[in-house]
Amino acid sequence: MSHRIxxxxxxxxxxxxxxxxxxxxxxxxxxxxxxxxxxxxxxQPGLLFVPFGLTxxxxxxxxxxxxLHKGIDYRQSPIDHVDLEADTVHLADGSTLGYDVxxxxxxxxxxxxxxxxxxxxxxxxxxxYTVDGAARLxxxxxxxxxxxVVVNVVDMPIKxxxxxxxxxxxxxWFFTDRGIRDRIQLTYVTPLDAAFTKPVAAATLGGMLDxxxxxxxxxxxxxxxxxxxxxxxxxxEREVPFDLAVVIPxxxxxxYVGRSEGLGDELGFVxxxxxxxxxxxxxxxxxxxxxTTLPASKAGSVTHFEGDVLVENVRRFLAxxxxxxxxxxxxxxxxETGFGKAMLIDFNYDQEPxxxxxxxxxGLPLLKESRLNHLGKLMFQWxxxxxxxxxxxxxxxxxxxxxxxxxxxxx
Amino acid sequence: xxxxxxxxxxxxxxxxxxxTNPDQWTEAMAPELAADEGIEPLTDQHWQVLRFxxxxxxxxxxxxTVRVLGKTSGVTVKELYQLFPKGPAKIAAxxxxxxxxxxxx
Ligand SMILES: Cc1cc2nc3c(=O)[nH]c(=O)nc-3n(C[C@H](O)[C@H](O)[C@H](O)COP(=O)(O)OP(=O)(O)OC[C@H]3O[C@@H](n4cnc5c(N)ncnc54)[C@H](O)[C@@H]3O)c2cc1C
Numbered sequence: 001m002s003h004r005i006x007x008x009x010x011x012x013x014x015x016x017x018x019x020x021x022x023x024x025x026x027x028x029x030x031x032x033x034x035x036x037x038x039x040x041x042x043x044q045p046g047l048l049f050v051p052f053g054l055t056x057x058x059x060x061x062x063x064x065x066x067x068l069h070k071g072i073d074y075r076q077s078p079i080d081h082v083d084l085e086a087d088t089v090h091l092a093d094g095s096t097l098g099y100d101v102x103x104x105x106x107x108x109x110x111x112x113x114x115x116x117x118x119x120x121x122x123x124x125x126x127x128x129y130t131v132d133g134a135a136r137l138x139x140x141x142x143x144x145x146x147x148x149v150v151v152n153v154v155d156m157p158i159k160x161x162x163x164x165x166x167x168x169x170x171x172x173w174f175f176t177d178r179g180i181r182d183r184i185q186l187t188y189v190t191p192l193d194a195a196f197t198k199p200v201a202a203a204t205l206g207g208m209l210d211x212x213x214x215x216x217x218x219x220x221x222x223x224x225x226x227x228x229x230x231x232x233x234x235x236x237e238r239e240v241p242f243d244l245a246v247v248i249p250x251x252x253x254x255x256y257v258g259r260s261e262g263l264g265d266e267l268g269f270v271x272x273x274x275x276x277x278x279x280x281x282x283x284x285x286x287x288x289x290x291x292t293t294l295p296a297s298k299a300g301s302v303t304h305f306e307g308d309v310l311v312e313n314v315r316r317f318l319a320x321x322x323x324x325x326x327x328x329x330x331x332x333x334x335x336e337t338g339f340g341k342a343m344l345i346d347f348n349y350d351q352e353p354x355x356x357x358x359x360x361x362x363g364l365p366l367l368k369e370s371r372l373n374h375l376g377k378l379m380f381q382w383x384x385x386x387x388x389x390x391x392x393x394x395x396x397x398x399x400x401x402x403x404x405x406x407x408x409x410x411x
Numbered sequence: 412x413x414x415x416x417x418x419x420x421x422x423x424x425x426x427x428x429x430x431t432n433p434d435q436w437t438e439a440m441a442p443e444l445a446a447d448e449g450i451e452p453l454t455d456q457h458w459q460v461l462r463f464x465x466x467x468x469x470x471x472x473x474x475x476t477v478r479v480l481g482k483t484s485g486v487t488v489k490e491l492y493q494l495f496p497k498g499p500a501k502i503a504a505x506x507x508x509x510x511x512x513x514x515x516x
Contacts, residue, residue, distance in 0.1 A: 266482050
């Protein structure tokens with residue numbers, strides 16, 4: 001009998017899962033159906049570069065459907081809800097899809113409406129986390145000739161936790177390049193108690209902010225973004241004034257998750273086993289990428305590494321076998337640091353980012369700025385469309401974190 | 412491992428004052444722990460949050476973040492900051508005798 005596999009979302013995780021599953025099963029062994037609400041696949045890491053004119057919206061968006069291999073059914077409709085008991089997905093166009101295995105890959109969404117004053121996006125308040133926001137910010141930055149620029153993360157979790165820091169580094173370069181750096185006061189405002197979540201990387205990144213004259217405000221829990229008054233106000237009544245604010249809004253799971261009885265937690269993320277990627281809500285439901293509750297960064301590289309274990313486990317589940325519990329939380333991020341350089345960090349659930357080389361002693365420098373890493377960051381876009389989404393393996397880089405080349409052993 | 416004496420009883424805590432063994436905590440300890448945080452007296456609303464923290468911990472193995480507290484405890488985030496200024500999730504966890512909430516990565 002042919003298995004029915006339904007994948008919700010055709011972003012990073014949904015696309016790579018569908019393509020890999022299509023290779024794993026012959027067309028008479030399984031039907032694979034993917035659902036998404038539109039046909040605009042955004043290369044999200046590119047959003048960081050749009051405000052600085054380094055790339056353009058049309059260069060980072062492609063057709064979703066064209067990233068899916070032959071033999072995959074694509075359904076374009078918003079998802080209304082999932083009926084876990086009946087193993088059925090209800091689409092907003094009124095149709096339904098029954099499944100033997102469901103893969104949730106609908107990512108995270110921005111919820112600016114949960115912060116007072118943010119949903120209106122006043123003229124001096126911006127974000128680069130959406131295509132429209134990034135384009136609007138490009139214009140605002142081009143017109144700015146001085147003042148206080150504040151970059152604020154409202155609260156974790158967010159997609160790509162290093163992106164707001166990269167934005168600061170690029171802004172420092174951008175204003176220097178335009179010859180107005182001395183007229184700009186740049187401030188990074190975070191709810192964390194340091195520049196980043198992991199201690200060794202936080203110290204390095206904090207030092208880099210300092211070197212560039214970027215002020216760091218920590219443990220700031222934004223309660224209100226007051227555009228008219230030009231200030232961020234924290235819940236404990238501290239204030240940070242700004243002329244232009246770049247805000248990363250709160251993130252949550254998708255609204256349909258909340259409408260699907262039993263599928264999500266309070267924030268709309270799907271409770272998922274961190275080692276197997278099977279959901280804990282029902283055995284035939286799996287989840288990948290930003291949609292899960294995994295204690296890992298919400299990043300494309302994490303989604304990519306999860307793909308291996310997920311596809312193997314869907315196969316094992318359908319064959320009635322025990323699951324493979326080996327996803328280790330591997331994450332790998334290039335951090336753009338401005339002036340044509342970047343840094344690379346590589347870590348997992350247990351090992352925090354440390355210096356060394358990736359993937360082994362001869363390789364890209366870790367936790368250290370270099371031109372090579374900047375080229376790596378630029379190459380990633382090519383790699384994303386041509387290797388990651390189609391589900392090709394990269395020679396020399398497996399899904400588990402390599403320990404060779406790191407200067408300390410896992411704690 | 413540091414210890415601390417609350418209502419005459421010795422309990423295990425971390426360097427930053429979080430209980431490592433929530434079973435050593437009793438409701439009678441809460442007023443004294445709260446006073447250490449500068450919170451006096453404990454009102455019904457404080458207790459609503461503290462009991463919620465305990466039950467969440469028992470169920471999930473970690474205390475909730477401020478955002479989850481605001482969505483599920485029946486007390487808004489704004490009120491939480493009035494009740495426990497300077498970080499409701501951490502301070503309420505210390506008073507409720509549970510480990511530091513894991514938070515997010
Ligand atoms: C500014 C920025 C910079 C980033 N930089 C990096 C980086 O440098 N490196 C890195 O590794 N990662 C980076 N990321 C993160 C990375 O893009 C995401 O982690 C990754 O895309 C997650 O994949 P996903 O499949 O979980 O979600 P997505 O790729 O977001 O896909 C989710 C899909 O679900 C669909 N969907 C949602 N709700 C519904 C519904 N109700 N009905 C139908 N369809 C629905 C959406 O349309 C979307 O296509 C960055 C992200 C941002 C925003």
